[in-house]
Structure formats: C-alpha cells, structure tokens
Amino acid sequence: MLISIGQFSKICSVSVKALRYYDKLSLLKPVKVDEFTSYRYYDESQLETMLVINRLKRYGFSLAEIKAFINEKDKGILFSKLKEKEEGLKSDIMHKSLILKELDSIIKNFERTGKIMDYQNNYKISITTTKDMPILSSRQRMSVEDFGKYYGILFTKIAREAITTTGDVLAIYHDDEFDENDSDIEVGIGIKDASKASRVISGGKCAVTMHKGSYANLTEAYAAVVRWINENGYKIAAPPYEIYRISHVDNVPADEWETDIYFPVK
C-alpha cells in the first residue's frame, strides 16, 4: 500500500521537508516516485527505517553517519559506532555538568556583587626561579580528551622500570595558539633520576600563577599571565606548562582543583 509523503510524515512525526531532504541525501528513498508528477510514495517497510533514523539522530549521529551505519553490515563496526556515541554522550554530559556548576557559582556571586567576572579574576602572579626539572614525557598532536591515555602510558613505564617520581604531573603546550581538539602537547611526569629522563625542563625565571577550579576557564588564567608579562616588560622565553597540584585523581570536586601555570620568561 502506497503512502503519500504527507501521510508518511504524520505517521513518523518527521516533517515533509526533512523527508525530501533525506531523499536527496539518498538516506531514505521513497519506494516509488511518479515518473510524470514526481510525487513521492512510501510504504510500510520505509517506516522502520525512518524510526531507526530517528533513533540514531537522538544518539547523536549525523545524517552522513546514519547513512553509513545503515549500509554497514559488520556487526563489530556497528557496535563500536554505538559505543562511540555513548562515550560522546557521557563526556558531553560530564562537560555540561561542570559548566553548570561553574554557572551556578557565578550566579551566586552575581547576586552579591552584580558582576560576572570577578568570580576568580584576581590571579596572583609572581616571578620565581625554577630549577632544572627532569621529566619523563611524551609529546604529540592530540586532543585534550586524550590526556588520560598518554598519562596511562607514562605511568605504566614508570611502574615497570621502578622510576622514582617527584609527584609532579604536568603538561607543556608547544603551540602558540591552543586548540582543544588538536594541539601539540607534551604530557610529563617529574622524576628524580635525571639519567632516566626523556628530557629536562631547564630552570630559570618563570611567571607563575595558580588557577583554582575546573579547566573550563583556564584560558582566563593564561590571559592574565600573558597580560602581566607584557605589562611588566618580560618576554616569553619558552612554551608554558601546567603542573596539576590537585586534580580529579585526588577525588575532590572540580572546584577545588589547583593548577600552577608556568611561563618561562626573560
């Protein structure tokens, strides 16, 4: 039994416009198209496909991905695609939850002060002189999402070779500009025995500040330091790095995390 596009649209709660669009993308072709009038006709079997499309959309698949998914026969691949979207949803929820917390906190602040920005705007910046710091590190282009993975590798190595660490967990940003999806990042762990280090961060003058809270607004700390460096006549001598003093591994809420930011200067 043939169903007109309008009927079909109502049955599966998808707009006529969307159906025509899916036809164009070859995502869901009508079972018959009238040769002369170009009227589209659907049938029973299309309905299930349409419901699958709706589902996959809910799960965060793009239309292109849905098309690939539908045509894919390998169960393993299908499974891993579903898993991937599950991860995506999870991390999205976690991300949003952190932001919600932050927003909550600044709303409280706003009620008192009437300002949005002085939540944590008073970074104390100072100059210190650091010593050479031997680290075990691994550098590559990566997304900030992959931090855990690379630290895992480092920790495994440390455990296997019984290296003594200093307890410093840090990351060095080698790009001038920071892109959270693809940056040249070196993750490292401070160690005591310089002979086993993969490299040594040379000591020297550094502008340093401490950032408290989740990483969502770390850029504000960076901005504050860069501004301070300009104002005080210093110049950036080497890529900046962060040392994670308190973080999720300490099992405390994100707003208690502490991160030190170091900018080697001259």
Next chain:
Amino acid sequence: MLISIGQFSKICSVSVKALRYYDKLSLLKPVKVDEFTSYRYYDESQLETMLVINRLKRYGFSLAEIKAFINEKDKGILFSKLKEKEEGLKSDIMHKSLILKELDSIIKNFERTGKIMDYQNNYKISITTTKDMPILSSRQRMSVEDFGKYYGILFTKIAREAITTTGDVLAIYHDDEFDENDSDIEVGIGIKDASKASRVISGGKCAVTMHKGSYANLTEAYAAVVRWINENGYKIAAPPYEIYRISHVDNVPADEWETDIYFPVK
C-alpha cells in the same frame, strides 16, 4: 598599548577569524582600526570583554544574546538571563541522561540480538470500547516542556473546588503533526462528576497500546498504532490521547514509566 589581532588572538585563545567575525557583528570592536591599512588593534580593556564573551558562550548564549547581555544595564534582566541558561543546561543534561540510558539499554540488546530496533518494537495493539470520560482540561499551543505548568493549574483548581478525580492524567494532541516546541495540546485530568467537567471525551472504539519507558521514543508507538490502523482498515476518528499510568510522579526511573495511547477510530 596596542595589540595586533594575532597577539590578541593568542592571549585570549580565540581565533583571528572569530575576532574579525565579532568585529563585523559589533560584538567586540577593536579599539582602533588603521584608516589606510584596515589593520585591527586591540588593547587591555578588550581582554576582559573577550573573556566575558567566552564565558557566556560556555553557558550557552548565542552571539546575538551575548551582545544584548553586554549592553544590558538592568541587573534583574541579566540575572534572569543567567537563570534561564542555567535551566537550559539542566534540562539539556537531564534530556541527554535519559537518552544515554536508552542507548545503554539498546547496546545491551544489540549485543544479544544484533538488532537496533527490537528493543521495544512489539507493541500489542488492540481495539477497545471506551466510555465517555468527563475531564477537566486546558487547551493551548504550548511546548511539551510546559506540561508541568498546566497540570499545576489544573490540580490547583481541583484542590480548591474539591473535585473528585478518577486518577487519570492525560493529554490530547489536536495537531495532525506533532512539533515538540509548539503544538495544540490539551492537558486534562479525569474526574467523576460530569457536571463539573470542562469537556467530555466521547467513548467509542479506540485502537490502544501501551508504551513502556521514557517519552523520547513515544513516536515509535504512535507510528506502530497508525500503521496498525491502516493495515486493519480502520480510520482515525478523532485526535489521539495519552493516559499516563506510571510516570515521574510515581518516583520510579524513566524506563518503568507506562503510557497508554488511544486513537479513536471507526
């Protein structure tokens, strides 16, 4: 001290392209633009504005909203805008959590059966004859988000006038097509005393099915019923309605909710 666009971009981790775009939108105009070369120059004071923009973006404001926000002087309005975004984030997180649960459940199912759709695809549809049902109702164009609000009004009225209810909580969809943001919906509560009813749902033949789980995939139930109606030679006689048998008010997880769907037919 004037800062070139590239420098400024690095300081606040915003792409040059984005800065030019914000200039075009008059969201963040450079403090100076060279008359001859059109080079943009920023300064100190722009930095804070830029950080505010980044924040508001995180909280879910669109650029147009940010512009309005920045130019708004009324604290009350600012406050309510922040609150609104907080609500938005919350409901987004809740929504995503429900979807995550669903996805989780179908992934488990997929491992066993290799299918994405038979999670709940076996709607049992039957024909029953309903009796006239007096209800107290309120009909308007609304978003599904506003359900709670209108039920609240109805319940208040019932409490005040000491009306005896049947315990049925239902909604009637008057539009042919369903748009979750703006539909002609009548929310109602079944009551015993017909003389106090705002209207009576006429009894008669109905195709009915029960949907178990959250409302995200209710459309699949609707589709199943509509298909069944077509297949069995019936015609839809009146707008369909849902009766919420088990829902969030019963304090059970969303996957245990039960909703009966009625389609009056002839």
Next chain:
DNA sequence: TGTTGACACTTCCCCAACGGCAGGGTTTAT
C-alpha cells in the same frame, strides 16, 4: 463533470559561527 481546497513539486534564499582558501598589501627582523 466541474470546481475547489488540500496537497505536492522544484528552486532559491536563510539561519550560526565560523574555517579555508585565494589574491593581495604591510610589518618586522635580519
């Protein structure tokens, strides 16, 4: 059988928030 209203068709432009590229001018450091 004619008419009329509902339904269908295509094509074009629009949204947000930029990214990428081409083609050309400017600054800065050596």
Next chain:
DNA sequence: ATAAACCCTGCCGTTGGGGAAGTGTCAACA
C-alpha cells in the same frame, strides 16, 4: 633590501533543514 611573518577583504562551504514563491495534482463534493 629582502624575506618571513602577518594582515586585509571577499567568496564559498559546513548541518539540518525552514520559509516562501510559483506552479502542478489529487480527491471529494456539488
């Protein structure tokens, strides 16, 4: 002086359709 780095404008592309214009078809009622 010259090259490298930086900056400019302008145009097209992205996602998933919505809206409107202008025109052709279908089904039901008189």
